[in-house]
Structures are given as C-alpha cells and as structure tokens.
Amino acid sequence: MSIVTRELNGVHFFEINDELTIYTAAMMKQELQDLLSKQDELEISLEKVSDIDSAGVQILILLHQQAEKKGKALRFIKHNRQVIDVLETLNLEAFFGDPIVLPAKEFEYA
Amino acid sequence: MLDDTKKIFIQESEELLEQMENALLEMEQVPDDAEHLNSVFRAIHTIKGAAGIFGFDAIVAFTHPVESVMDNVRNGIRLVDPDLVALLLKCKDHTANLVESISDGQEDISEALLEAGQTLLDELNPEQKSGALDVVKNKRENIEVSDRKNASDDNWVISLDFKSDALRNGLDPLSFINYLKRMGEIVEIITFTHDFPCWEDMEPESCYLSFRIALLSSASKEEIKSVFEFAMDDCELRIIPPRSELEKYLALLEELTGEELNKLGELLIQVGALTEQELSNALQVQSSVLSDDAATQEVKPLGEILVEQHVVSKGVVDKAVEKQESIREKIAQETQYIRVDADRLGQLINLVGELVISNAAVKLLVEKHDLADVQEVVNGVEGLVENIRDHALQLRMVQIGDTFSRFRRVVRDVSKDLNKDVELVITGGEAELDKTVVEKINDPLTHLVRNSLDHGFETPEERVAQGKPKKGVLRLNALHDSGHIVIQIADDGAGLDTKKIRKKAEEKGLIYAGQELSHREILRLIFEPGLTTKDTASNISGRGVGMDVVKRNIDALRGSIEVDSERGKGTLVTIHLPLTLAIIEGFMVGVEKERFVIPLSMVEECVEMDTNEWHLDKNSHYVNLRGQVMPYIKLSEFFGVNYQHGRRGRESLVVVRVGRAKAGIVVDRLFGELQTVIKPLGKVFQGLKGVSGATVLGSGDIALILDVQGLIGLASAKASDVKTLESV
Known part of the structure; x- marks a missing residue:
C-alpha cells in the first residue's frame, strides 16, 4: 500500500508514501477511490510524495473534483517542496484551496 | 514649402477620398455591398496610416474614430442607413478639408476646423463622445496611457x-x-x-x-x-x-x-x-x-x-x-502607368509640333529641287513624324469618365437640397480627350448640370402629377464624332419654356417684340448674357450668369454648344469639342496668295467651280448645291483680299459642318490636307472673328486657321432669309 494511515497528536490522516507519477497513477487512483468511498472527511498528507508529474497532478485534480461532487471534505496537507513547485507552476493552489504551509525543516534550510 | 513626400500624401489622399466618395454613393444605392464597404474602410484606413507617418495628428485623430465606425459596419455591428452614409460623406468632406489645410501649408489646424470635426465625430458616435480634440491637445499624455496598457x-x-x-x-x-x-x-x-x-x-x-x-x-x-x-x-x-x-x-x-x-x-x-x-x-x-x-x-x-x-x-x-x-x-x-509631369508632355508636344513644321519645310525643298531619291526618305520620315505626333497626342488623352463621375456627388447633394429625386446615368465615360480640354470642361459642365437640376427637374410630386416616373433621370453621355468629342447632358425634366424665354429676351431688349424666330433660335437665346427664366434666383442657379459664361468657355475651347428642348419632355444640351488643342489635321485653301486652314474634321466636301453642281445666289446669300441650300461666305470678300491682277481664278466651294449647321466657304484654290500645328494668336488678335489660330507652313509662311463655327454663324446671319438647313 502506498497510502498509509498515520496519527499525529491524536489526529488521523493519510499519507501518500510513494511517487505520484504516470507509473503509479493507476494504482493511486484505485487506492484513493477506496479511501474516498470509506471516509466522509479526510486529510491527505503530501509530505512524502517522492515525485510528482502531470499524471499525478491529474489524479489530485480529479480526486478533488470527485470529493466536491460527493460532498466530502478533502484536504491536502503538508505539501512538500516539489508538490508546491508543481502547483505553483500550474497555478493550481487556488483550485485546491488548501492552505500550503512551508515545511519547517525546509524553512530552516532556506 | 511642401516637400515631396507631403505632396504625395496630399495627392494620394485626394485620390483615396475620391474613391471613398464614389464607394459611399454606391453604398447609398446598395447598402450591403461588402466591396464598397471595404473600399471606404480601406480609404479611410490608408489615409489615417499615411497621416500618422507624416505626423498629421489632427487627421489621425479624426480618421481614427471614423475608421472604427467603418470597422463596426464591416463587422455587422452597425447597420448602414442613409443617415450614416450622409454622415460619412460629411466626414469625407471634413477629411478633405483637413488635407487641404495641410496642402495650404498650415502647420496648425484652425480651431474652427477641429471643432467641426468634433461635431461630426459626436454625431457619428452619439452615445460616446470621443474626445478627438483632446487627443490632439493631450497627445503626450495619451501615448503614455496607451504604452502602459500595451505592457x-x-x-x-x-x-x-x-x-x-x-x-x-x-x-x-x-x-x-x-x-x-x-x-x-x-x-x-x-x-x-x-x-x-x-x-x-x-x-x-x-x-x-x-x-x-x-x-x-x-x-x-x-x-x-x-x-x-x-x-x-x-x-x-x-x-x-x-x-x-x-x-x-x-x-x-x-x-x-x-x-x-x-x-x-x-x-x-x-x-x-x-x-x-x-x-x-x-x-x-x-x-x-x-x-x-x-x-x-x-x-x-x-x-x-x-x-x-x-x-x-x-x-x-x-x-x-x-x-x-x-x-x-x-x-x-x-507596367501600365508612369506618372509624368504634364509640363514635360506639353514640351514634347510642342517639339513634335516643330518637327511637323520642319518636316513640311524639308518636303517643300525636296519638291522644289526635284530630288527623287531624297523624296523617298522624306516620305518615310513624314510617316514616322505622323506616328510620333499621334502617339504624343495620345499621351495627353484621358478618359472623360472621371470628370463625369464627379457629378454623382453634385447631383446627389443638389437634388437633396432641392428636394428632388434625380438619378445620374453616365455613359460613354471611356471616350478620351485631351487633358487640357478635360480640365476646362469641368466648370461649364457643372453649370449645366446644376442648371438642369434646378430649372429642369420638377419635384417628385409634380412629376407624378404629370404622369412621369417619380425619379428624374439626368444623363451624361460622351461619344466621338468626326474628330470631335460630343458631350450630352440630357434630362427628362420640364424642358425650356420658349414663351418665357422670348418674353424675357424682349424685356432685356435682346430681340424686337414680334421678331420672327425659329424654335431653335429662341432656345439659343438662353446663351445670351443676363437671361434667366427662373423667377427667383437660388444659390444654385437662376442669376442669369452662367449660360453665357458656359458658352464663352466652350467657344474658347473651339467647341460649340447647342440646346434642344421640348416643353414637358426635357432638355438636351450638346457640346462639341475638339479632341485636342495642339495639332490637328487641317485642310488648306487659298485666296489669292493667302493661305487658310480649315480643320479637316469639319470639312464635308469640296466642289470645284467648273461643275454645274452649285450656284451662288448673291442676293439672298445662299448657295444651292445639288438642290441643298445653305448659307455661304466668300473668303476673299470676308477678309478683303485685294486681287493684284484684277483677275479671279476658278473658285471652289468647301462645305463645312459643325453639329447640324452647314455652310459653304468659297475659296480660290484647294491645297489639300495638312498637318496643322496650332499656334495661339497673340492677345491683340483674340477678338478677331472667323479666325481661331495660326500655323506655320513648311515654307515659313503663316496660315490662319479658320474658326469654322464662327464663320457658319456669320454666314447664317448674312443669309438671313434662308434658314440654316439641317442635315438629315
């Protein structure tokens, strides 16, 4: 499973622990679909996304649209640098509407 | 001083404006024709562009909104209606005024002109008052704004x-x-x-x-x-x-x-x-x-x-x-056109004229010395000179159509002013004549057209009441006839009122009360100074100055003007003009030692004395040629030539014709055809009757060129009892 359930300070969330690319797109779609069908409210961390490409972005876009359609609360959290870059490049931050917080660790490096 | 580029701008703008006007007038007829729309648009667009290049900001400022309107029309956003066309015509006029003020060398456009332009633009765009004036005034500011916008x-x-x-x-x-x-x-x-x-x-x-x-x-x-x-x-x-x-x-x-x-x-x-x-x-x-x-x-x-x-x-x-x-x-x-300075063409034609004379001189000498071998060469040269002459004259020939189409606007505007409905039909526009003649015919034509619109045509209501079509038709026609160009201005209006003309002429003392005059003679009275049949003078015509000026102008061109009219049916004015004023084919005749030239195009026939075909009736001053009666004039008497030997040679009769009028000219000798280079007479001789010019012969002698039309008139006057017979 590329998506694992995590708990931080008593809050449960899901973490994508794989690359989000054309190679994993089919699998990701399946797993995220399962997840969405079971949960009414879910937070997905993108912190551990090791790579993201256009196919991955498509998945995120579609998942977001689907959640809206089904009336479910979906939030992407903990965007890592690479994800932020891609969303910025494609000007999609506003589309997802999730607050993007720069990881503290990276902030320190910066 | 205007530099060359400015001149080009002005000239091109004038041409474009003319095109624009024609297209607009067509648009009035066929509002949806894309071609005319485009040509209006292109004209205004090109003027704007050119004005921009030359830095005539006022023109740019005015033409730009006009162009925008045209663009909207082209894109179907705005519809063409008569009001819009009328407005666009005014815009065209205004643009012409702006161009003109530049050609006058004015750097600054006058306030009044600018305001007139603004008024037009406001009319054009009633909902949004575009501030063309401000554009000019605050040009710098504007550019900054547009720069930022561009960025x-x-x-x-x-x-x-x-x-x-x-x-x-x-x-x-x-x-x-x-x-x-x-x-x-x-x-x-x-x-x-x-x-x-x-x-x-x-x-x-x-x-x-x-x-x-x-x-x-x-x-x-x-x-x-x-x-x-x-x-x-x-x-x-x-x-x-x-x-x-x-x-x-x-x-x-x-x-x-x-x-x-x-x-x-x-x-x-x-x-x-x-x-x-x-x-x-x-x-x-x-x-x-x-x-x-x-x-x-x-x-x-x-x-x-x-x-x-x-x-x-x-x-x-x-x-x-x-x-x-x-x-x-x-x-x-x-491949078709080269722009040539008209003066240069004039020089060329003068030179060709001299060449024709020199050639005649050479020919004369060759004949005198009987040089058979040289004769052949001279004949060859003569043929070439004739060709050169024809081609040189051809260079100055322009079609009359352009002159005619200018009247579209005149007809449109004047008939609108007078609340008349008149359509202009132009035919024969491809007929060519000398540019110098074309330039001089414009004013007389304008007079005639205006006259016709003002006096000739009835209002639509009157026309309908008389069972005529509501819309009057004014025809301008041109055709070639025996070395002349014939221009006809015909209307289907009310025609001339001969009774009224007669009455007015009697009042003015032009004729005696009760004097017997033919229909044609009465009609001819309208060319007398000070005669008008219109009771009230308008700003278009009716002041009684005009027709006499028209006739004078036509006479100056060695042409003739005739009027024919039938009450209620319409009026036809016919103008005969020589094709060129430079070199003509002439027919040389002699009286004692004097030589005279008659334009060949006016010569109908020559008859020698010996035949029994013609008889002079000295009492009533007419000649009977094979049963045809016409007035005649004897050149020896007319010019008072003294016969040195008291002996008269054989006489010959030259029959000349102008339009419908014919007359005989009695001369001593016939010399035959001659290329005649027309040299104008000095100012002193301009009042001379019966002579229109002079030419130099190969021998160096001078021959007078007869004013055939004038002579016919004089002959007719002499033969007062005999009416000028009309050729059938």
Whole structure:
C-alpha cells in the first residue's frame, strides 16, 4: 500500500508514501477511490510524495473534483517542496484551496 | 514649402477620398455591398496610416474614430442607413478639408476646423463622445496611457491542449511548461480542469490537461514553437502573438517591398507570423479537402484555413491579403502607368509640333529641287513624324469618365437640397480627350448640370402629377464624332419654356417684340448674357450668369454648344469639342496668295467651280448645291483680299459642318490636307472673328486657321432669309 494511515497528536490522516507519477497513477487512483468511498472527511498528507508529474497532478485534480461532487471534505496537507513547485507552476493552489504551509525543516534550510 | 513626400500624401489622399466618395454613393444605392464597404474602410484606413507617418495628428485623430465606425459596419455591428452614409460623406468632406489645410501649408489646424470635426465625430458616435480634440491637445499624455496598457497585455498567448495519449507516449506536459519558463516569464497560466471526465471514467494514464499560458517573451514565434517540438504529434498547439507582435507583423507586411508576387503563406512566414510547419499543415488541410471532395467543394483559401485553425489572427491575414493585392496592383500599375509631369508632355508636344513644321519645310525643298531619291526618305520620315505626333497626342488623352463621375456627388447633394429625386446615368465615360480640354470642361459642365437640376427637374410630386416616373433621370453621355468629342447632358425634366424665354429676351431688349424666330433660335437665346427664366434666383442657379459664361468657355475651347428642348419632355444640351488643342489635321485653301486652314474634321466636301453642281445666289446669300441650300461666305470678300491682277481664278466651294449647321466657304484654290500645328494668336488678335489660330507652313509662311463655327454663324446671319438647313 502506498497510502498509509498515520496519527499525529491524536489526529488521523493519510499519507501518500510513494511517487505520484504516470507509473503509479493507476494504482493511486484505485487506492484513493477506496479511501474516498470509506471516509466522509479526510486529510491527505503530501509530505512524502517522492515525485510528482502531470499524471499525478491529474489524479489530485480529479480526486478533488470527485470529493466536491460527493460532498466530502478533502484536504491536502503538508505539501512538500516539489508538490508546491508543481502547483505553483500550474497555478493550481487556488483550485485546491488548501492552505500550503512551508515545511519547517525546509524553512530552516532556506 | 511642401516637400515631396507631403505632396504625395496630399495627392494620394485626394485620390483615396475620391474613391471613398464614389464607394459611399454606391453604398447609398446598395447598402450591403461588402466591396464598397471595404473600399471606404480601406480609404479611410490608408489615409489615417499615411497621416500618422507624416505626423498629421489632427487627421489621425479624426480618421481614427471614423475608421472604427467603418470597422463596426464591416463587422455587422452597425447597420448602414442613409443617415450614416450622409454622415460619412460629411466626414469625407471634413477629411478633405483637413488635407487641404495641410496642402495650404498650415502647420496648425484652425480651431474652427477641429471643432467641426468634433461635431461630426459626436454625431457619428452619439452615445460616446470621443474626445478627438483632446487627443490632439493631450497627445503626450495619451501615448503614455496607451504604452502602459500595451505592457499589460503584450504577452504571447499559448494554448496547449494535450491529446489523451500524451502521457502514454512518455510526454510530461509539466516539463514542457518548465522548459517554457526559459523562454521568458510566464505571466499567467490557466490549467483547464472543467472538462475532466468524472472520476469513474478517468483513465489514469490518459492525459486530460490543457493549458492557456500568457508568456512575456521577446522570443519569436518559431522559437516558442520549438519548445514543443517533441510534443507536436501529441498536442494541439496554438500560439497567438502579443499585440505588439501583431503590430510588428502588420508593420513588416506594410514594409515588405514586393518586387515579385509572393504567395500568402510565404508573406506570412517572411514576417514571422506563421511558421513553416503551420503553413505545411494548413496546406495539407487545403489539399486534403481538395482530394476528398474535389467535385463539390470549393478550395478554401489558405488565409481562411489559417484563421480557422487560429494559427494567425484574422487581422494579420487580412493585412497580408491586402498587401498581396496591393503588390499585385502595383505590379500591374507599374507596367501600365508612369506618372509624368504634364509640363514635360506639353514640351514634347510642342517639339513634335516643330518637327511637323520642319518636316513640311524639308518636303517643300525636296519638291522644289526635284530630288527623287531624297523624296523617298522624306516620305518615310513624314510617316514616322505622323506616328510620333499621334502617339504624343495620345499621351495627353484621358478618359472623360472621371470628370463625369464627379457629378454623382453634385447631383446627389443638389437634388437633396432641392428636394428632388434625380438619378445620374453616365455613359460613354471611356471616350478620351485631351487633358487640357478635360480640365476646362469641368466648370461649364457643372453649370449645366446644376442648371438642369434646378430649372429642369420638377419635384417628385409634380412629376407624378404629370404622369412621369417619380425619379428624374439626368444623363451624361460622351461619344466621338468626326474628330470631335460630343458631350450630352440630357434630362427628362420640364424642358425650356420658349414663351418665357422670348418674353424675357424682349424685356432685356435682346430681340424686337414680334421678331420672327425659329424654335431653335429662341432656345439659343438662353446663351445670351443676363437671361434667366427662373423667377427667383437660388444659390444654385437662376442669376442669369452662367449660360453665357458656359458658352464663352466652350467657344474658347473651339467647341460649340447647342440646346434642344421640348416643353414637358426635357432638355438636351450638346457640346462639341475638339479632341485636342495642339495639332490637328487641317485642310488648306487659298485666296489669292493667302493661305487658310480649315480643320479637316469639319470639312464635308469640296466642289470645284467648273461643275454645274452649285450656284451662288448673291442676293439672298445662299448657295444651292445639288438642290441643298445653305448659307455661304466668300473668303476673299470676308477678309478683303485685294486681287493684284484684277483677275479671279476658278473658285471652289468647301462645305463645312459643325453639329447640324452647314455652310459653304468659297475659296480660290484647294491645297489639300495638312498637318496643322496650332499656334495661339497673340492677345491683340483674340477678338478677331472667323479666325481661331495660326500655323506655320513648311515654307515659313503663316496660315490662319479658320474658326469654322464662327464663320457658319456669320454666314447664317448674312443669309438671313434662308434658314440654316439641317442635315438629315
């Protein structure tokens, strides 16, 4: 499973622990679909996304649209640098509407 | 002082304005004709462009809103109605005024003119008062504003639609966009998410992405395109150039000096608006259509395909097509026309005249010395000189049509002022005559046309009451007749009231009360000074000055004018004019030792004395030629020639004709045809009756050229009992 359930300070969330690319797109779609069908409210961390490409972005876009359609609360959290870059490049931050917080660790490096 | 470029601007503007006027008048008739619309638009557009180049800001400021209106009309946003056409005509006039004020050398346009322009513009755009005045006044400010505006939308717009197999084929749209960042700054990017499939239908490996990207870059279209080189097969790419780039294309197109006719595609590639590949794609589309459906479908023009594919904007294609057209026209014109200074032509014709005289002198000497071998050469030279003469004269020939079509406006405006409904029909506009004659005929024609509109035509109500068609018809016709051009101005109006003319003429003391006059003679009275039949003078005509001036002008051109009219049916004015004022074919006659030349075109026939075909009736001053009676004049008596030997030679009769009037001229000798170079008489002799000019003979002697028309008049007057017989 590329998506694992995590708990931080008593809050449960899901973490994508794989690359989000054309190679994993089919699998990701399946797993995220399962997840969405079971949960009414879910937070997905993108912190551990090791790579993201256009196919991955498509998945995120579609998942977001689907959640809206089904009336479910979906939030992407903990965007890592690479994800932020891609969303910025494609000007999609506003589309997802999730607050993007720069990881503290990276902030320190910066 | 005007420099040459300014002169060119003025001249071209005048030509364009004339075209514009003609097109507008056509538009009035056929409001939906795209061709006329376009030609109006092009005219105003070109004037604006040229004015911009020369820095005539006032013209730019005025023509720009007019052009915008025309653009709206072209795009169907605004409809053509008579009011708009009338307004546009006024705009045309105003533009002409502006151009004129420049040609007068005024640097600043007068306030009054500017305000008049503003009033027109306000009328043109009632809802939005465009401040053309302010544009001129605050030009600098304006430019700054527009600069800033340009900066904000001076971006390339790239539309990138990936096909669904893009991802499977190993392409990553993201990487292209990242790569694109190297070409310049991505100002804006829109990732289209609205046509994504629903989650269930989505195939994770298919690509659904499409982007619209605004790129600020100084790269060329070809360079930008190269970014997507590897994705060509898997995406739909359209690159829309920024506005400045559009302007650059347009400017480049404008600047292209077309020596040869390029294909549209080549033109567009040349300025960078089109890439090679886009062209080959479009050509493929074009040819595939052709092969698919060759029988039924017309081949789409390349430009249309390019616009459909959004490869090139319509404006650029239009401009390129226009350029292509203008190059084509230019090439065509260059082969057909050279602009030549009229003075130079005049010089050439003078020289040719001298050549004709010199040639005659040589011929005379050759005959005198009986040089048979030289004779042959001289004959050859004579033939060539004749050819040169004809060609030289031909150079000055212009069609009368241009002069005629100027009257469209006159007819339109005047008839509108007078609440009359008159249509102008022009025929024979291709008839040619000497440019100097054309220039001088304009004023008399204007008089006649105005007269006809004012006096001749009835109001539509009156016409209907008389059972005539509501719309009057004014005809301008030109035709060639025996070395003359005949210009006819015919109307189907009320005709001249001979009773009224007679009454007025009696009042003015031009004729005696009760004097017996033929219909034609009464009609001729209208050419007498101070006679008008109109009871009230209008600002158009009716002041009784005009017809006599018209006649004087025509006389000065060695022409004649006749009027024919029937009450209630209409009036026909016929003007005969010589084709040229320089060199004519003459017929030389002699009286004792004097030589006279009669224009050959007026000579009907010559009859020798010995025959029994003609008899002079000295009492009543007429000659009876084979039963035909006509007035005659004896040149020896007329010019008071003294016969040295008291002996008279055989006499001959030359029958001359002008229009319908015929007369006989009795002379001593007939010499035959002669190329006659007309030399004007000095001022002192201009009042002479019966002589219109002089020519130099080969012998160096002078021969007078007879004013045939004047002579006919004098002969008719003498033969007062005998009416001038009309040729049937």
